[in-house]
Amino acid sequence: MDLLEFARGPALQWAAYILVAGTIWRIFGIVLLKEKADFSEPRARGGLGAALKVIYTRSFTANPFKKATLYPKMLAYVQHLGLFAVVLLFVPHIMFFEGFLGFSWPGLPNSVIYVLGVAAVAASIALLVRRLTSPVLKLISNFDDYFSWFVTVLPLVTGLLIPVRPGFIRYEDLLAIHILSVAVLMVWFPFGKLGHAFLVFITRGTTGMVFERRGAKT
């Protein structure tokens, strides 16, 4: 078994197992905590509608905070949209997903994906610089912040290198490294801050339910 076979086979397979098991464990560890009933008389309907509302609305910044948070928010949007497009709308990735899902969806032209990928890396670097220089972020950051950044950017960078065909490495080896970097990302995903990808639905959703019920600002 060569490196590429290992990456495509057992590495990715075990990473997927860990991703799924870790995610389920983390979500269950949170959602199975005992809940106390809220007996206060509601002012408005909370429930699922309120949760969905805030899951959507909190994607945008309220006016009073726009000026102060514009720069990191823009970077975060570029990073997240870039990642989304690169992972799910890149044709070779779609073909890979089709292999085990059995269906596909339209992708974006490779050139567009490339631009978005480069933009996502650039935004990630800018966010890292901010984390390393802002007094607030320097204070509150920990290993998770930096490691999560690293395992997110690594597959992006290795993936963007593939079409460049750098002379110092064989195409198969570079592809293998790219897939292995994705495996590392998948393994780390449920444990650290990257879990916000699924936790965001719980945090925003529960806030929505509690505060909408009070008729308070969400």
Add this chain to the structure above:
Amino acid sequence: MTTVDGRHAIDREAERLAYKPPEIRHDTQGDMSTEDRVEKAMHHFVKNFNTQTASYLDGCLHCGMCADACHFHVRTDDPRYTPIWKLELFKQAYKREAGPFAFFYRLFGFKKKVTIDQLEEWQHLLYDSCTVCGRCSLVCPMGIDIAGLVSMARHGMFKAGLIPHELHEVAKRAAETGSPLGITPDKFEDRIEWMADEHEVEIPVDAEQADVLAVMSSIEIQKYPQSIAATAKILNAAGEKWTFRLDGFEATNFGMLSGNPEWQKEATMKLINAAIKIGAKLIVLPECGHAYMALRWMGANMLGKPLPFKVLHISEYLSEALDQGKIKVNAVDTSVTYHDPCQVSRRGGATEAARNVLKHLGVDFREMEYGGDYNWCCGGGGGVVTITRADPLRRRVFKLKMDQVEKTEADELLSSCANCRQSFDDSQEYFNWDYKMGSLMEMVAENLEEDGS
């Protein structure tokens, strides 16, 4: 060339250049070992954890945006005042001891055990520099209610005997005498008699049956006793069958602010029992922000079942009474800006009530820039105004409020919270500021139409 001792930074905000005094006061209550304090702090923090709070601690992105929403950080640029940093020890402990991957964190030593020195240091962050105003909760892209977590962290700090002495004393006095300012039922009765005479208003006390139970804040009884008369004038004009009760009149809840759920429950139950005893259909809460949170949103949970009566903040009561024509007011020819008490508006959901009252009063209402739900806190909420050592920081933070108010160029500044009013009065005197805070309820009482009932 001179060298400056880096341990003593210059305070450039002081009236005259001065050295910042080192913050070394860490108060402790009770006699327990340091290990016990740490254990109790963490145990009582996670005691009432649910999905919401656990996901909050697990979900923080460390984006730091909450710093931009916090008045303490905005005014000082001190990164320690980043709201989520105030929870750092508790986040650390949760992940190490109780989170879904606690074993993982312990195994690899990713999260160290919290120490007593750290907890003592955090006393300043959890009490002196957080008013639990919840502005940070509105900027968080994950929707984390940081203010709610601070309240939970205070539960831990209280049980570990690690809260500022002043706040502890006030809360203890409230538990022992029924009032944070030591207002006994006799004193309250005296004040009622005085106000009834002075304002020539009938004030029912200890009626055995009434539809409405009116309650007061000790701050009003002590510092703004005219509130008693204003409440009476309004409820009389509305034709309510109402009463004050000497066995349940104190609306403030310093058990809640200090972080002691037992004291919180005792204070709440006094009001609930008094209302049940007289068969009240409604409790009208006074101009007090945290009293609204304590009874309107937390009261039923203290009782363990829905309350058998409604609870309204006085601004909500006024709004409804004016809409229903139970009371009528004369138009007031002045311009007004309104300071929202955080626990009534932003966190309580009653933002529009005061605005509706002002509309009925016909004033030229001037909303502050980003007023209402995004209002800057007065700086004294969450018990901060009781902590004397926090005065310099609180006043520094108040500058934001002054700017917000001044920009409106309104003739009058009103609010509906005696605690805010107290903070405003203190800072107004300190800065010799032109604005003097008034009361929304008192403006209504002063302008009631005689035939309104």
